[in-house]
Amino acid sequence: MSINWRGVFPAVTTLFKDDESIDFAANAKHVEWLLESGVHGLIMLGTVGENGSLSASEKRDVLKAAKELVAGRVPVIAGVAENRTADACRYAEDCAALGLDGLMVLPGMIYKADTRENVQHFRTVLNATDLPVLAYNNPMVYGVDIKPETFAELADQKTLVAIKESSDDVRRLTDIVNLTGDRFTLFCGVDDLMLESGLLGATGCVHGIANAFPAETVQLWKLMEEGRWAEARTLYRWATPMYHLDTSPKLVQYIKLVQHLVGRGSEMVRAPRLTIAGEERAWVEAMVKHALDHRPTFG
Incomplete structure (x- = not known):
């Protein structure tokens, strides 16, 4: 299906059983709940989906399973985060064969490529299929920065249609537009810059805490689209303490813990990640309790 690049696209968690095996039944239940909550698309196997912790066959x-379950109700987009460019191309080809609707492409993992190498990686992966691509820029986590000038250099790649900007510098959105005009659709990639990004022209967001609070996140985006900024600010301020968790190196563990605390899945992660414990866990539990105790209502 064609992708309408707007709205809330959760970066869907991959749920595991206690033995770290994939819990496909729990994943299906979670995806169905997200759809019922009104999300506009799904990002499978991004950072929050623990892409790097799954084997090649597990990823497929x-x-x-996600594509079959969703059955065309919303776009299903696959994260592409392989170490080698050749492996990323093979993975992209497999995604196309499975009927995925699009790709979210990251720089090659492990090696910190320079700009020339990074451009070559993206060009090669982009040319591997005809699927539309959301480029994912997150230098804070992956150590490779796709700067606005680099996106201008890649503007001739027809399948590169959108940018998930997660540099933690919301000014980048304006810089990209000033360099490339309306060439790219802009997405917010950081939960706690969602409102600011929408104001600056982002038409959608890839969201982590939406795994636990999808209806509230969808409502926030609706308020933003309708220009109801006072109401949007109120809802955003309620959610922002939890949204800050998305910017931590432990974002996967934190988001899964929040999801678990609201009764929507296991917090189990694969080693070397470990579930949150001690004072750190108590801090997140208190945050979520406060959010639930003051949960906003909306029509």
């Missing part, structure tokens, strides 16, 4: 199995 997760994507196939």
